[in-house]
Amino acid sequence: MPSVEGLGPRRAALQLLDAVLRRGQTLESAAGRIAGLSAPDAGLALAIAGETLRRLPDLDLLIDSATRHRLPDDSKARMVLRTALAQKIALGTPDHAVVATALPLVDGGPRRLVHGVLGTLLRRGLPRVDKPKLPAEVEKRWTVAWGTAAVEAARRQIARRPPLDLTFADDADAQAYAIEHGGISLAPRHVRLASASVADLPGYDSGGWWVQDLAASLPARLIPADAQDVIDLCAAPGGKTMQLAAAGHRVTAIDASESRLGRLRENLARTHFDAKLVEADALKWTPDRQFDAILLDAPCSATGTFRRHPEVLYRARPKVVADSVQLQRELLRRAAKWLKPGGSLVYSVCSLEPQEGEEAVRAVLADHPELHIEAPAALPSFVPVSPEGWVRILPGLLQAEGGLDGFFMARLVRAG
Ligand SMILES: C[S@@+](CC[C@H](N)C(=O)[O-])C[C@H]1O[C@@H](n2cnc3c(N)ncnc32)[C@H](O)[C@@H]1O
Numbered sequence: 001m002p003s004v005e006g007l008g009p010r011r012a013a014l015q016l017l018d019a020v021l022r023r024g025q026t027l028e029s030a031a032g033r034i035a036g037l038s039a040p041d042a043g044l045a046l047a048i049a050g051e052t053l054r055r056l057p058d059l060d061l062l063i064d065s066a067t068r069h070r071l072p073d074d075s076k077a078r079m080v081l082r083t084a085l086a087q088k089i090a091l092g093t094p095d096h097a098v099v100a101t102a103l104p105l106v107d108g109g110p111r112r113l114v115h116g117v118l119g120t121l122l123r124r125g126l127p128r129v130d131k132p133k134l135p136a137e138v139e140k141r142w143t144v145a146w147g148t149a150a151v152e153a154a155r156r157q158i159a160r161r162p163p164l165d166l167t168f169a170d171d172a173d174a175q176a177y178a179i180e181h182g183g184i185s186l187a188p189r190h191v192r193l194a195s196a197s198v199a200d201l202p203g204y205d206s207g208g209w210w211v212q213d214l215a216a217s218l219p220a221r222l223i224p225a226d227a228q229d230v231i232d233l234c235a236a237p238g239g240k241t242m243q244l245a246a247a248g249h250r251v252t253a254i255d256a257s258e259s260r261l262g263r264l265r266e267n268l269a270r271t272h273f274d275a276k277l278v279e280a281d282a283l284k285w286t287p288d289r290q291f292d293a294i295l296l297d298a299p300c301s302a303t304g305t306f307r308r309h310p311e312v313l314y315r316a317r318p319k320v321v322a323d324s325v326q327l328q329r330e331l332l333r334r335a336a337k338w339l340k341p342g343g344s345l346v347y348s349v350c351s352l353e354p355q356e357g358e359e360a361v362r363a364v365l366a367d368h369p370e371l372h373i374e375a376p377a378a379l380p381s382f383v384p385v386s387p388e389g390w391v392r393i394l395p396g397l398l399q400a401e402g403g404l405d406g407f408f409m410a411r412l413v414r415a416g
Contacts, residue, residue: 153396304406357408
């Protein structure tokens with residue numbers, strides 16, 4: 001994305017949306033390229049883009065209700081109107097500021113039209129949109145896969161930022177922290193807080209905890225306690241590596257991304273844990289021995305993380321999901337060969353696409369008769385275990401407590 005040096009936060013927000021919707025980037029990677037904005041302005045740009053993405057279909061319906069001819073999806077006028085309405089609905093920007101900051105962004109485009117649409121909608125009064133529609137194809141897909149209740153829950157969840165989950169190395173520390181800082185603990189070694197700036201939280205520098213959605217903390221809990229030699233395949237930035245190291249396993253952490261491994265290294269340094277780090281493409285790397293357990297937290301469409309990253313719902317087009325599925329099958333096939341007899345392979349994805357979860361496991365079991373599923377024993381009681389023995393976390397679980405990311409995980413055991 002070109003530098004947006006010298007441009008205001010609202011213009012930067014338009015560029016972020018363009019990077020996400022047209023070029024399939026993540027908000028985080030696009031935001032990393034914003035130059036020339038102060039930290040508060042960059043934060044505002046990200047907030048405007050994020051809040052726009054949380055309710056895009058509803059914003060479009062509003063816009064269409066006030067125009068005689070439908071504005072093209074990628075027209076400047078529609079993009080400016082989307083961000084202007086999101087500011088009013090989600091960020092409480094006053095009407096006059098919404099109009100005054102929107103019009104200069106139309107740059108030689110239909111300013112009168114944009115002015116007219118905004119005036120009409122603001123006079124009418126905007127709805128709160130606290131249960132936004134998901135993109136139509138996602139609603140269709142998830143209704144087929146998970147039913148209307150899960151889609152309804154997802155619509156409630158995407159409207160607001162999720163709470164902040166911390167994982168602790170030590171459960172007594174977690175319980176004490178929850179009491180001291182007004183959090184709740186929903187599982188051993190877990191504390192949930194209302195959102196806050198992470199680096200400002202007490203205890204960040206001393207490294208007793210790390211940020212990790214509660215659902216993302218579950219796969220490492222499936223690794224048997226007595227497994228000594230453990231691979232964390234696709235490990236960076238290392239939330240699960242730290243859990244495994246904290247549980248006393250000897251961990252080899254592998255990832256193909258140098259920059260993400262750098263973050264893993266920093267995380268280990270901050271939390272004072274140790275793991276052997278290997279920068280390698282797991283499709284080419286081969287270990288020199290077999291392992292007691294392997295955690296494969298595979299790259300995926302990440303659609304389960306839509307509460308934090310609403311853009312995933314626009315990026316996860318069928319081709320992206322199909323490519324992920326292919327990579328996951330190959331990673332599973334390779335990892336299955338690296339297990340000792342009796343060893344465990346825990347497979348997980350932060351995806352709400354059954355092809356990346358249930359179907360991936362069915363396929364590996366069909367190809368590897370030496371593997372079978374073993375239902376997890378050591379999970380918190382709220383976690384649903386299917387009759388097949390896997391765990392599928394859907395929107396709606398622990399809704400009253402703030403919900404969880406969508407996830408899938410299963411433990412496959414190699415015959416002894
Ligand atoms: C879902 S993320 C892992 C998150 C991590 N397990 C955690 O808990 O922090 C997937 C990771 O897979 C890595 N990856 C993707 N393709 C890979 C490959 N072929 N070999 C090794 N790592 C790969 C990515 O760099 C990314 O860090």
